[in-house]
Amino acid sequence: xxxxxxxxxxRPDTAAASPPASQWxxxxxxxxxxxxxxxxxxxxDLKVERGTIHGIVGENGAGKSTLMSILYGFYxxxxxxxxxxxxxxxxxxxxxxxxxxxxxxxQHFMLVDNFTVLENVVLGVEDSAFIAPSxxxxxxxxxxxxxxxxLEVDPDAVIEDISVGQQQRVEILKALYxxxxxxxxxxxxxxxxxxxxxxxxxxxxxxxxxxxxIILITHKLREIMAIxxxxxxxxxxxxxxxxxxxxxxxxxLAELMVGRRVLLRVDKAQAQPGKTLLEVKNxxxxxxxxxxxxxxxxFSVRAGEIVGIAGVSGNGQSELLEAVSGMRDQRSGTVVxxxxxxxxxxxxxxxxxxxxxxxxxxxxxxxxxxxxxxxxWENAILGYQDRPEFGAGMFLDIQAAQREAExxxxxxxxxxxxxxxxxxxxxxxxxxKIVLAREMERNPDVLVVGQPTRGVDIGAIEFxxxxxxxxxxxGKAILLVSVELDEIRSLADRILVMFDGRIVGxxxxxxxxxxxxxxxxxxVTNGDAAGxxxxx
Amino acid sequence: xxxxxxxxxxxxxxxxxxPLLLACLAGLYSERSxxxxxxxxxxxxxxxxxxAAVAAVSGSMWLGLAAGMxxxxxxxxxxxxxxxTLKGNQLIAGVAINMLAAGLTTFLGQTWFRQGGRTPxxxxxxxxxxxxxxxxxxxxxxPILGPIYADLVSGHYVLVYIAFIMVPVTAYVLYRTRFGLRxxxxxxxxxxxxxxxxxxTLMRYQAVIxxxxxxxIAGAYFSIAQGxxxxxxxxxxxGYIALAALIFAKWKPVPAMFTCLLFGFLDALQIRLQSxxxxxxxxxPVQAIQALPYVLTVVLLAGFIGKAVGPKxxxxxxxxxx
Numbered sequence: 001x002x003x004x005x006x007x008x009x010x011r012p013d014t015a016a017a018s019p020p021a022s023q024w025x026x027x028x029x030x031x032x033x034x035x036x037x038x039x040x041x042x043x044x045d046l047k048v049e050r051g052t053i054h055g056i057v058g059e060n061g062a063g064k065s066t067l068m069s070i071l072y073g074f075y076x077x078x079x080x081x082x083x084x085x086x087x088x089x090x091x092x093x094x095x096x097x098x099x100x101x102x103x104x105x106x107q108h109f110m111l112v113d114n115f116t117v118l119e120n121v122v123l124g125v126e127d128s129a130f131i132a133p134s135x136x137x138x139x140x141x142x143x144x145x146x147x148x149x150x151l152e153v154d155p156d157a158v159i160e161d162i163s164v165g166q167q168q169r170v171e172i173l174k175a176l177y178x179x180x181x182x183x184x185x186x187x188x189x190x191x192x193x194x195x196x197x198x199x200x201x202x203x204x205x206x207x208x209x210x211x212x213x214i215i216l217i218t219h220k221l222r223e224i225m226a227i228x229x230x231x232x233x234x235x236x237x238x239x240x241x242x243x244x245x246x247x248x249x250x251x252x253l254a255e256l257m258v259g260r261r262v263l264l265r266v267d268k269a270q271a272q273p274g275k276t277l278l279e280v281k282n283x284x285x286x287x288x289x290x291x292x293x294x295x296x297x298x299f300s301v302r303a304g305e306i307v308g309i310a311g312v313s314g315n316g317q318s319e320l321l322e323a324v325s326g327m328r329d330q331r332s333g334t335v336v337x338x339x340x341x342x343x344x345x346x347x348x349x350x351x352x353x354x355x356x357x358x359x360x361x362x363x364x365x366x367x368x369x370x371x372x373x374x375x376x377w378e379n380a381i382l383g384y385q386d387r388p389e390f391g392a393g394m395f396l397d398i399q400a401a402q403r404e405a406e407x408x409x410x411x412x413x414x415x416x417x418x419x420x421x422x423x424x425x426x427x428x429x430x431x432x433k434i435v436l437a438r439e440m441e442r443n444p445d446v447l448v449v450g451q452p453t454r455g456v457d458i459g460a461i462e463f464x465x466x467x468x469x470x471x472x473x474x475g476k477a478i479l480l481v482s483v484e485l486d487e488i489r490s491l492a493d494r495i496l497v498m499f500d501g502r503i504v505g506x507x508x509x510x511x512x513x514x515x516x517x518x519x520x521x522x523x524v525t526n527g528d529a530a531g532x533x534x535x536x
Numbered sequence: 537x538x539x540x541x542x543x544x545x546x547x548x549x550x551x552x553x554x555p556l557l558l559a560c561l562a563g564l565y566s567e568r569s570x571x572x573x574x575x576x577x578x579x580x581x582x583x584x585x586x587x588a589a590v591a592a593v594s595g596s597m598w599l600g601l602a603a604g605m606x607x608x609x610x611x612x613x614x615x616x617x618x619x620x621t622l623k624g625n626q627l628i629a630g631v632a633i634n635m636l637a638a639g640l641t642t643f644l645g646q647t648w649f650r651q652g653g654r655t656p657x658x659x660x661x662x663x664x665x666x667x668x669x670x671x672x673x674x675x676x677x678x679p680i681l682g683p684i685y686a687d688l689v690s691g692h693y694v695l696v697y698i699a700f701i702m703v704p705v706t707a708y709v710l711y712r713t714r715f716g717l718r719x720x721x722x723x724x725x726x727x728x729x730x731x732x733x734x735x736x737t738l739m740r741y742q743a744v745i746x747x748x749x750x751x752x753i754a755g756a757y758f759s760i761a762q763g764x765x766x767x768x769x770x771x772x773x774x775g776y777i778a779l780a781a782l783i784f785a786k787w788k789p790v791p792a793m794f795t796c797l798l799f800g801f802l803d804a805l806q807i808r809l810q811s812x813x814x815x816x817x818x819x820x821p822v823q824a825i826q827a828l829p830y831v832l833t834v835v836l837l838a839g840f841i842g843k844a845v846g847p848k849x850x851x852x853x854x855x856x857x858x
Contacts, residue, residue, distance in 0.1 A: 072731075073733075074730075074731065074856070075856075093733055094730070094731050094732065094733040095732075095733025095734075096733070098733055104731070106731065108727075110725070110727055110728035110731045110732070111725065111728055112720070112721045112724045112725045112728055113724060113725065113848070114724060115720070115721065115724075119717060120728075122717075123717060123718070123721050123728070123729070123732050123734075124718075124729070124732025124733050124734050125732075126714040126717065128714070129713055129714050129715070130712060130713055130714070131712060131713060131714055131716075131717055132712065134714075
């Protein structure tokens with residue numbers, strides 16, 4: 001492996017000059033990859049046509065990312081062949097993939113946070129032992145690429161100071177600078193506002209016009225329908241089918257992904273809101289560094305309604321959730337439940353909130369919702385272990401706890417149905433069901449839910465959404481926080497948009513357009529963009 | 537206070553800062569690449585012993601220096617093997633090196649030389665002598681600047697000059713070269729480096745090798761420049777102080793130099809204060825004064841720097857995740 005000197009093939013100009021030899025930019029044949037017991041890719045065939053946008057959809061763990069990591073040289077396949085521009089290649093590492101004109105924009109950006117844009121761009125493709133000439137050349141080259149593709153970024157900005165959307169542009173610039181002809185994007189819109197996503201799609205379309213090939217990995221069927229030319233569906237490590245996007249529809253794709261019919265739209269009746277159960281008044285919350293993240297937020301949730309809080313991740317939603325559920329002390333303001341003010345300060349604030357009938361499904365199930373090293377039954381009672389039904393005094397009634405766990409496993413269809421299994425060994429969707437089952441079945445008055453379906457399969461999403469609706473119809477007040485705008489729009493009866501720690505607007509999901517919400521999420525407010533008091 | 541007293545205190549400051557500075561810069565390379573190095577102390581101690589032993593046996597200070605650097609390099613590679621390749625806990629790897637060095641140097645010293653763990657006293661040619669810079673004597677008559685040049689700038693061991701030259705060299709390497717860019721990147725986000733097609737393992741080993749070589753010079757400085765022979769535990773925790781200086785300087789070369797000078801100054805002051813009678817208090821117990829630099833280290837680290845944010849990926853072995 002070369003350690004220092006760069007090959008000519010990595011220069012942008014030479015890679016661009018290689019003549020197209022085949023109609024197919026990428027051809028994968030019979031790719032297999034195992035990780036221990038898991039057969040992540042089984043005999044995968046995939047052909048990607050040059051100059052198209054090719055979508056790859058599949059649930060979590062379907063093997064999409066593994067397949068792309070093989071193409072990008074991050075892993076090597078156990079067997080199978082890879083052809084780039086019609087020629088068979090062995091891609092042994094990322095450097096090699098780059099040299100063949102394959103660039104990747106990872107879901108979690110591969111950027112060095114305290115480097116400038118320019119430094120990030122040249123990292124790994126420096127021209128010589130001293131970086132000054134590389135930086136100079138990169139500056140000129142970036143200027144050209146930025147104009148060609150309409151991708152504006154300040155080359156001297158430090159990564160940690162720029163927005164996530166801008167960081168993603170840097171990743172794209174990085175790939176283009178390395179001469180990428182084929183660009184792989186792994187879940188690119190997960191961290192973007194709707195407007196940023198629209199910008200990204202415009203950039204992708206420009207790239208396609210310039211003859212680049214784009215592989216788009218996503219689980220959002222709407223994006224597939226909107227931008228791709230072809231789409232391949234993966235399920236459980238296998239390639240199920242490749243279709244022309246114009247000849248398919250979201251329902252068919254969802255069915256192919258899950259292997260059975262899935263209801264994409266949440267089926268729910270009109271909300272019947274009753275009396276106000278949860279009231280948050282003038283809440284101010286600071287994060288661990290003392291930065292105020294929730295700035296004077298007030299709202300209320302009534303019995304039998306779901307209030308959704310939309311917003312781009314990192315605008316204070318996490319701190320709001322933590323404060324309302326008693327995990328984080330508020331600076332000022334009050335949380336009132338059933339007309340009584342909750343005393344949430346102190347280390348046992350969360351316990352007091354639970355006792356008062358406020359259940360909480362935290363955003364991050366692995367860090368806050370579960371002790372993943374515990375067996376399932378232990379997690380099934382966590383937070384409620386002091387209740388009399390699970391034992392008296394200092395002793396735990398293990399039998400009772402396990403009976404409880406068994407009942408919930410059956411009721412929520414948690415798989416595998418074994419309460420002795422270590423929680424870490426359940427899939428994301430099943431872990432989430434464990435948390436939901438625990439919190440919902442204590443019959444709380446108020447349910448606070450954060451990111452209920454993050455990293456959860458479509459099939460489980462359907463189940464979880466229906467359970468949340470069931471709670472609503474049982475007359476509970478539900479506060480839902482999610483960065484998935486689609487989820488908020490389909491579940492919530494009322495949408496509050498949070499930006500920079502404030503509620504910047506309220507909207508009726510039935511009438512508000514995605515564009516309106518997107519503007520609010522980006523902090524653009526003009527009096528009438530926010531919906532009025534829309535109540536049935 | 538006369539000029540002579542000030543100059544001699546500052547002169548001592550430079551002498552005492554030198555090993556700190558070398559060790560601090562050594563640690564900078566390793567830690568910037570994401571390998572935390574609590575084993576600076578052990579590497580220096582091993583190098584000090586090897587340098588003195590080889591110098592005594594061979595009669596050559598240069599062979600002594602080479603031996604010190606070689607042993608320190610070997611130790612660094614051992615630590616690297618544990619921390620990088622075997623993905624062990626970096627703190628424990630460092631602590632193990634320190635304990636190994638403390639025990640092994642005394643044991644080998646006693647076995648080979650039978651002087652209670654010491655190595656034989658070194659004669660001329662076996663240890664470094666102060667270097668007199670050109671014109672130092674001639675210019676010493678010039679008021680103020682003369683003595684500063686003659687006493688403060690001139691008249692140090694060659695290793696002292698090497699240490700201070702290493703500061704701009706390190707700054708240049710770190711911020712202006714491809715190697716430096718990659719070292720900084722690998723300490724912040726190794727996955728970004730890996731996906732850019734650069735070997736994380738190779739980068740970290742390269743950094744650790746530099747750490748080993750610089751620690752070797754620092755160790756040799758103790759036994760064949762500043763001292764004339766190895767004594768038990770002669771580095772006396774300087775490796776830890778260098779580590780503190782590195783954190784205090786936020787892993788940057790030039791601030792590292794000033795921090796090491798500050799710690800060196802405290803040490804020099806401490807020596808000067810030992811014989812002095814202070815007003816009111818009278819004569820302060822020697823032990824209390826000797827503790828001063830260490831106490832100040834704690835105070836500085838606790839109170840002055842605020843939150844020191846080191847290289848983000850520091851302390852964690854890199855594993856390609858699924």
